[in-house]
Amino acid sequence: MAIDEKFTSIRKGLLEFLILRIIAADKVYVADMLERLRATPFATQEGTLYPLLSKLRREELLDYEWQESDAGPPRKYYKLTAKGRSQLAELNRYWKQINVTVEELGQSA
Amino acid sequence: MNKVVTVNLNGNAYSLEEPAYDALRAYLDGADSRLQGNPDRAEIMSDLEQAIADKCRRHLGPHKSVVGSAEMERILAEMGPVEADTGGGAAAREEDRGPKPRPDAPRRLYQIREGAMISGVCNGLAAYLNLDATIVRIAFVVLTLLTGGIWILAYIIMMFVVPYADTSEERAAAHGQPFNAQELVDRAKQHYSELREQGSRWHDDWRQRQRARREKRAAAAEREFWRSERAHGDAGYATRLLAGLMVPVFTALSGALFVALMLAVLSLLVTGGILDWTLPADVPVWAAVLVLAIAYQALHVPLRAASRASYETTAGSRHGWLAAADGVLWIGFAALLFWLAYLFVPEVRSLFDDIRYDLGHLSFVRAGW
Numbered sequence: 001m002a003i004d005e006k007f008t009s010i011r012k013g014l015l016e017f018l019i020l021r022i023i024a025a026d027k028v029y030v031a032d033m034l035e036r037l038r039a040t041p042f043a044t045q046e047g048t049l050y051p052l053l054s055k056l057r058r059e060e061l062l063d064y065e066w067q068e069s070d071a072g073p074p075r076k077y078y079k080l081t082a083k084g085r086s087q088l089a090e091l092n093r094y095w096k097q098i099n100v101t102v103e104e105l106g107q108s109a
Numbered sequence: 110m111n112k113v114v115t116v117n118l119n120g121n122a123y124s125l126e127e128p129a130y131d132a133l134r135a136y137l138d139g140a141d142s143r144l145q146g147n148p149d150r151a152e153i154m155s156d157l158e159q160a161i162a163d164k165c166r167r168h169l170g171p172h173k174s175v176v177g178s179a180e181m182e183r184i185l186a187e188m189g190p191v192e193a194d195t196g197g198g199a200a201a202r203e204e205d206r207g208p209k210p211r212p213d214a215p216r217r218l219y220q221i222r223e224g225a226m227i228s229g230v231c232n233g234l235a236a237y238l239n240l241d242a243t244i245v246r247i248a249f250v251v252l253t254l255l256t257g258g259i260w261i262l263a264y265i266i267m268m269f270v271v272p273y274a275d276t277s278e279e280r281a282a283a284h285g286q287p288f289n290a291q292e293l294v295d296r297a298k299q300h301y302s303e304l305r306e307q308g309s310r311w312h313d314d315w316r317q318r319q320r321a322r323r324e325k326r327a328a329a330a331e332r333e334f335w336r337s338e339r340a341h342g343d344a345g346y347a348t349r350l351l352a353g354l355m356v357p358v359f360t361a362l363s364g365a366l367f368v369a370l371m372l373a374v375l376s377l378l379v380t381g382g383i384l385d386w387t388l389p390a391d392v393p394v395w396a397a398v399l400v401l402a403i404a405y406q407a408l409h410v411p412l413r414a415a416s417r418a419s420y421e422t423t424a425g426s427r428h429g430w431l432a433a434a435d436g437v438l439w440i441g442f443a444a445l446l447f448w449l450a451y452l453f454v455p456e457v458r459s460l461f462d463d464i465r466y467d468l469g470h471l472s473f474v475r476a477g478w
Contacts (some may be wrong), residue, residue: 054153
């Protein structure tokens, strides 16, 4: 089994975390997010992203506002809510902890 | 030249070639059904439409105002499949953990050439029954001995009737899926999740197919009815009368044929020959019986067809009563023939007497083989 295939579920599970990170860093709309992820192993598509964003919004982790664009129709720009920010902080901590654990387990006891 | 369809994508008008429109329609319908139950379905759908509209605009310019099917295909591939819940949802993880879905191959009986002793019948049967081929072969030999050779017929018939597993799919079907509990559970689970996913779509589809099948059956029945009626109606009075007269003639022929077969077989078994002719020593009795049975079939099949055509010509589509009456007639006629043969043909009489004698000693069959 290819490495790529082995980590499919990890990538899928991490996507939500990464979206929160991207939105926290910048005010972005969907095309921006796709662009940021394009060159990474986490590249995804509208078909996946829109349902995910709507779920995160239902969980009140993020919200959007309409903004006029100079090329075409108004766009939805996403930003984190207070709840989203605190959850992201938690996720960041958890992620660091996972990294430490992975490193430690690789070393001889 | 292609027809152009104008669509409204989230408030934007776009012109699409008809195949492009069909592809888009299929994509959006699929997305819509997968988002069923999602509280934000309408919003996600309009987001998706908007995204598609943006991509369409990128493909259009001052000299190009219609989106073609190749472009639409590229656009939809960029969009990617719409996932039921969320990217990292429970459904997606479940799908990763589960076993890879296998093509659902029902087990079929084939002859398998690889490792065959004669033709592959036992080999295929062993695969079908999930037994060792040696066990099946021994069973065949034992059954052949027990039945005094008749079981060989089963082998010969299967040799001609059972197809060979030639392609890899057929070989897979010959073995079916490994038969253990875990597989069964996995298959049931897979089946269940498929059913749940397909849900009402499957049900509608099933109902539609049922309806189509019903209609087809009704049409076939009707065609059959009219064919019979035509055979009935087209025939003039004289033809119908003749056909009616022919019914008992065919019946008599068929009955006589049957009686001849039975007498020949009995004679073979008891005396080892028919009338003056005796079976050569190196030809087994069962082979002679087989030849007789095949000869009987060869004569009987056209006779049956002719008698059926006579019914239809005589009585039209409602020839059931005639067929039933004819069956009774056939039995009576065959019995009569047996009786007459016993009374007036000395060979037949001695044959029956032999049988009666041998039955008393319970040895005639074994002596015959």
